[in-house]
Amino acid sequence: MSEEVKNLNKEKDVKAPGIQANDLKLKPIPEGSHLLEVDDLKMYFHTRDGIVRAVDGVSYTLDPGETLGVVGESGSGKSVTVMTIMGLIQMPPGKIEGGDVRYRGQSLLKMSSKEMEAIRGNDIAMVFQDPMSSLNPVYRIGKQVGESLRIHRGYTKKQAMERAIELLDMVGIPNPDQRVKDYPHQFSGGMRQRVMIAMALSCDPDILIADEPTTALDVTIQAQIIELMKEMQKRNGNAIIMITHDLGVVADMADKIMIMYAGRPVEFGTADQIFYEPIHPYTWGLHNSIPEQTIDEKKPLTPIKGNPPSLIDLPAGCPFAPRCPYAKQICFDKKPEKYTDETGHYSFCHFADDKDFIRAHQPETSRTNPNILRGPASAGSQSASKTATGGEQ
Numbered sequence: 001m002s003e004e005v006k007n008l009n010k011e012k013d014v015k016a017p018g019i020q021a022n023d024l025k026l027k028p029i030p031e032g033s034h035l036l037e038v039d040d041l042k043m044y045f046h047t048r049d050g051i052v053r054a055v056d057g058v059s060y061t062l063d064p065g066e067t068l069g070v071v072g073e074s075g076s077g078k079s080v081t082v083m084t085i086m087g088l089i090q091m092p093p094g095k096i097e098g099g100d101v102r103y104r105g106q107s108l109l110k111m112s113s114k115e116m117e118a119i120r121g122n123d124i125a126m127v128f129q130d131p132m133s134s135l136n137p138v139y140r141i142g143k144q145v146g147e148s149l150r151i152h153r154g155y156t157k158k159q160a161m162e163r164a165i166e167l168l169d170m171v172g173i174p175n176p177d178q179r180v181k182d183y184p185h186q187f188s189g190g191m192r193q194r195v196m197i198a199m200a201l202s203c204d205p206d207i208l209i210a211d212e213p214t215t216a217l218d219v220t221i222q223a224q225i226i227e228l229m230k231e232m233q234k235r236n237g238n239a240i241i242m243i244t245h246d247l248g249v250v251a252d253m254a255d256k257i258m259i260m261y262a263g264r265p266v267e268f269g270t271a272d273q274i275f276y277e278p279i280h281p282y283t284w285g286l287h288n289s290i291p292e293q294t295i296d297e298k299k300p301l302t303p304i305k306g307n308p309p310s311l312i313d314l315p316a317g318c319p320f321a322p323r324c325p326y327a328k329q330i331c332f333d334k335k336p337e338k339y340t341d342e343t344g345h346y347s348f349c350h351f352a353d354d355k356d357f358i359r360a361h362q363p364e365t366s367r368t369n370p371n372i373l374r375g376p377a378s379a380g381s382q383s384a385s386k387t388a389t390g391g392e393q
């Protein structure tokens with residue numbers, strides 16, 4: 001690495017080109033605040049068919065170096081939540097109906113689009129759900145990986161290319177000095193996902209948002225990508241928001257987990273609470289549908305029956321009531337309030353503080369056998385750690 005590039009890469013170096021002393025990631029987090037605070041966020045879409053309540057009261061906090069897992073079925077509002085944080089929702093039809101998002105104490109929702117442009121990719125970066133549509137097929141990989149550095153840090157073409165080679169090497173792409181000249185279609189799915197991670201990490205962001213980064217990949221490659229993200233986090237100290245529909249994916253990775261259903265959080269807690277002491281029936285349903293969890297091989301998996309409700313026409317009571325095996329009349333008549341225990345573990349269920357109800361229905365597996373709570377991330381983690389820096393075929 002040339003001295004010039006070494007100097008540019010000094011962590012959060014205020015003297016580096018493009019980095020301004022007023023860059024938000026250089027500012028201390030105000031006393032009593034968190035790195036990121038999502039506070040009762042509501043994002044609705046006003047469509048011809050009616051109002052789609054895509055995100056309806058999502059709250060969580062994230063601190064430096066932490067990993068938050070966001071888990072829920074398709075259409076539960078996971079992507080819209082993070083796209084709102086990133087200022088990427090088209091408005092209209094989208095409209096913020098309430099709440100706030102604060103990064104280092106400052107409201108992102110009040111920022112101009114120019115201010116948001118400075119934050120995107122630099123302070124908060126995202127790995128999108130579909131790498132092929134996020135990579136431009138007509139530009140070489142090296143140019144795309146170096147682009148943020150040119151925009152945010154004022155790197156020259158040569159400096160950006162040098163750094164792109166280093167970043168590709170860091171995420172385990174073999175022969176990076178040759179591969180920077182390739183186009184996206186010359187890379188496998190797993191390699192493209194690695195490229196997306198390299199791009200997202202290029203400006204040393206405070207927060208990396210990964211929206212289902214492994215869904216399209218087979219289990220072994222999934223494990224490698226997750227291991228790589230963990231390794232990068234250790235190296236860079238960034239916080240991660242990991243979005244997935246598969247509880248098993250965040251088993252080995254998240255510090256805390258938010259379970260979403262029909263645009264709302266239904267349960268939030270530490271990873272241990274969500275895995276060993278889950279209190280919401282929807283979370284129980286997710287547990288019962290993880291194959292790795294079944295202790296007794298003869299015990300069949302129990303998928304959650306039925307489909308999520310329309311976000312235009314939500315049930316009057318608990319949105320999960322039509323599918324919940326434990327629903328009582330009150331569930332159909334009245335929306336459950338938020339119940340939070342002294343540790344901050346919360347749930348929206350009429351019976352969230354009913355210990356007998358929970359004891360009677362909480363999946364046996366969650367409470368008794370920690371070894372079965374291992375999803376694809378750890379199932380392949382040994383091979384993943386070996387190959388995370390060694391590239392993949």
Ligand SMILES: Nc1ncnc2c1ncn2[C@@H]1O[C@H](COP(=O)(O)OP(=O)(O)OP(=O)(O)O)[C@@H](O)[C@H]1O
Binds near residue numbers: 047077
């Ligand atoms: N531009 C839009 N106009 C109207 N509705 C929208 C728009 N964008 C998203 N939605 C709706 O918002 C809801 C939440 O979508 P979102 O993409 O956040 O789901 P998701 O949890 O990320 O699902 P998946 O796992 O399939 O990615 C869905 O019902 C979706 O149809």
Ligand code: SF4
Binds near residue numbers: 280325326327351
């Ligand atoms: S409120 Fe009722 S329907 Fe909703 S999750 Fe709890 S028990 Fe099930």
Ligand SMILES: [Mg+2]
Binds near residue numbers: 129
């Ligand atoms: Mg999504």
